[in-house]
Amino acid sequence: MKIKRFFASDIRQALRQVREALGSDAVILSNKKVDGGIELVAAIDYDATAFMPQAEPTPETSYTPAQITPKSSRTESPSHPEKLAKASVSLLKEPGMVEAPVKKIPPKVEWSQDPVLVEMRQEMKALRRMLENDLSGLSWREMGDHRPETQDLFRRLMSLSITPDICSQLVESVTNVETADQAWRKALYYLAAKLETVSDDLLDQGGIFALIGPTGVGKTTTIAKLAARFSLRHGNRQVALISTDNYRIGAQEQLNTYARILDVPVRSAGTREELAVALNALKGKRLILIDTAGMSQRDVRLSEQLSLLDVAGQGVQSFLTLSAATDYSSMEQAIAAFGAAKPAACILTKIDEAGSLGGALSALIHKSLPLAFMTDGQKVPEDLHLARSHTLVSKAVACSTGGGEYSDEYLALALGGARANAHG
Structure with missing residues (x-):
């Protein structure tokens, strides 16, 4: 396994360095903030079997035979299997025979539950949340700077209590409009088209x-x-x-x-x-x-x-x-x-x-x-x-009149989550 440290001013540049140096199969082992930016520790050629505990060899049960003096010199006939079985049991229980103790093997611990890997997964989850939050805020601010009418449309659709993924799809579908009112009506039209109704009475x-x-x-x-x-x-x-x-x-x-x-x-x-x-x-x-x-x-x-x-x-x-x-x-x-x-x-x-x-x-x-x-x-x-889908959408708009609005922080997270789900 090859391990390498990377330093960058922000998390995106650090991840880019990891990808360029180690490829897309690299594994992030740790991340922390340092003076001037962030430090990542990544690895390649990760071997999961290295974390699997090695099972100790099982000692075989051995017996030390003692000097056995037969009680009778008469040989049992093969026609009496019951007597032979009893004789075998009695021989095993002779006081002169010593049985070596058998060492119990501890239960095998799955490598996925190794404390090091558990901590690594927690750090990766924290890293992912931090990255998603940064990207969500960046996407929301970028939308406000370059496409304020699109940002306003997303806000109005979210006020209908529609899930963020549907709102994002509607926003992306609305193109070639001149005013915010036209964009709103077009988005509601696409929303009604998504709703299936039974055509026959x-x-x-x-x-x-x-x-x-x-x-x-x-x-x-x-x-x-x-x-x-x-x-x-x-x-x-x-x-x-x-x-x-x-x-x-x-x-x-x-x-x-x-x-x-x-x-x-x-x-x-x-x-x-x-x-x-x-x-x-x-x-x-x-x-x-x-x-x-x-x-x-x-x-x-x-x-x-x-x-x-x-x-x-x-x-x-x-x-x-x-x-x-x-x-x-x-x-x-x-x-x-x-x-x-x-x-x-x-x-x-x-x-x-x-x-x-x-x-x-x-x-x-x-x-x-x-x-x-x-x-x-x-x-x-x-x-x-x-x-009637258009009637139901109109009622949805009427229900939302006077409702509270979401904060920019919530809308940024909703937009980021919708885009993350859309891309797998």
């Missing part, structure tokens, strides 16, 4: 749809809105409801109340077999809506609940129902957890209760989940709307 097609999703997102109320909207178009004789929610107290009673108001049949099913029977009994209906139990994405019973919908030959499609008031991280976790049911589309509820829609937009874009319907109130069925 599923209420006209009909079918069997199950609404799945976490607790408290409004699945039962949304089912009532869908059923009422379909009844107004095609008559209530073409609609039926099924409840599989046996966990929440009063869940089935709420659906029964909606069914009485709409004058549509309702069934309950607690198992896959009961669901199959209910679907066969309602086979003549054009639209069958299934209300499922709301569960957390971390609930161990979630897979059991989703498997209930796997009724062979029935063609049950799932709609993932999510609340727009949910934060971005929780929404991404919910989409991943309920993805086992392979939802055909998403229904975004409680838009009127959301403080911002950027998290919902970012999660739907990252997971490539198309949006079918939006709800923005409790009125049945008035507060149910077909998904």
Whole structure:
């Protein structure tokens, strides 16, 4: 292993010297600030096996035979294996025989857990964070000096609570604009284009749809809105409801109340077999809506609940129902957890209760989940709307009006992180 020290005025120049002298395969062993700059210690031809502890040879168990005086001169016949075995055991236990002690081998320590390597990794992480912070601040200041309109556009997009990586992509897509207002409108247009929506009105097609999703997102109320909207178009004789929610107290009673108001049949099913029977009994209906139990994405019973919908030959499609008031991280976790049911589309509820829609937009874009319907109130069925990406983006802009702005330090780190993720 070849080790060499490098001195430079800043970290970037030091890394450049390492790359030029030792190549891209060099390993940074340590870094520290010195008078006039920074000192790096780098190595090449790094041998990981040098840190592996050498196992000591295992001493073989040896016996010192003592003088054995046979008790009888009679030779045992080979036809008596039991006696021969007993004789062998008795010979091994003779007091004249000495057994050498066997030294225990200490447990092998993985080389990756060597204290030197652990400390080296910590130093490299600290070096990387320092370098990322410096580059983030440099990129942000450079953007402000040379492209202040781009910096302002990034700031406005971040105020929508959209994730930094999407904001960075939108900023890079906006070109050939003359004013900041044109850049803003063009960025919002590209944002709407990233959001997938279901082009056809599923209420006209009909079918069997199950609404799945976490607790408290409004699945039962949304089912009532869908059923009422379909009844107004095609008559209530073409609609039926099924409840599989046996966990929440009063869940089935709420659906029964909606069914009485709409004058549509309702069934309950607690198992896959009961669901199959209910679907066969309602086979003549054009639209069958299934209300499922709301569960957390971390609930161990979630897979059991989703498997209930796997009724062979029935063609049950799932709609993932999510609340727009949910934060971005929780929404991404919910989409991943309920993805086992392979939802055909998403229904975004409680838009009127959301403080911002950027998290919902970012999660739907990252997971490539198309949006079918939006709800923005409790009125049945008035507060149910077909998904329109431009309408949702406009609502996101309206929600952000009057919101707080991020500091330059946060925006610099967000921009640096987005570019780092974009480049692997």
